[in-house]
Amino acid sequence: MLDIGPLELxxxxxxxxxxxxxxxxxxxxxxxxxxxxxxxxxxxSAKEDIRSELGPEFKDFExxxxxxxxxxxxxVLDKDELGLKEIRNGFDLKSEMNEVADAVHGRSxxxxxxxxxxxxxxxxxxxxxxxxxxxxxxxxxxxxxERPPFDSDAT
Numbered sequence: 001m002l003d004i005g006p007l008e009l010x011x012x013x014x015x016x017x018x019x020x021x022x023x024x025x026x027x028x029x030x031x032x033x034x035x036x037x038x039x040x041x042x043x044x045s046a047k048e049d050i051r052s053e054l055g056p057e058f059k060d061f062e063x064x065x066x067x068x069x070x071x072x073x074x075x076v077l078d079k080d081e082l083g084l085k086e087i088r089n090g091f092d093l094k095s096e097m098n099e100v101a102d103a104v105h106g107r108s109x110x111x112x113x114x115x116x117x118x119x120x121x122x123x124x125x126x127x128x129x130x131x132x133x134x135x136x137x138x139x140x141x142x143x144x145x146e147r148p149p150f151d152s153d154a155t
Contacts (some may be wrong), residue, residue, distance in 0.1 A: 015029075047063060
């Protein structure tokens with residue numbers, strides 16, 4: 001009952017008797033129960049009016065589905081039409097982050113340690129396209145009359 005223990009319930013009853021008195025307490029309980037009953041009836045009649053206005057295709061409409069958590073759970077998480085469970089289970093954040101870190105540091109995916117010479121491992125070329133630039137290698141300064149190479153990412 002609303003997570004109230006027996007000792008707390010006794011304390012609430014004693015407090016109610018002290019505040020309202022033994023002669024007014026039964027009338028207060030009747031008034032509160034009558035008010036709650038009227039609120040429930042009003043809520044149910046409003047729900048029925050909304051269902052009737054929506055039409056016959058919404059006869060099984062539940063107002064609890066309007067809660068965002070319930071809506072997402074019912075329409076997205078419970079149904080596996082889109083394969084979301086496989087995507088969610090197949091995504092490994094730690095391995096993805098390790099791959100990104102390896103790419104940034106210039107390490108290939110199959111080696112775990114950097115080469116002993118201090119230089120980064122060369123990136124393999126993929127099907128004739130030029131290899132990635134080595135980000136760890138210090139760039140040579142251009143000659144005084146020579147223009148620096150164009151970097152499309154920097155502009």
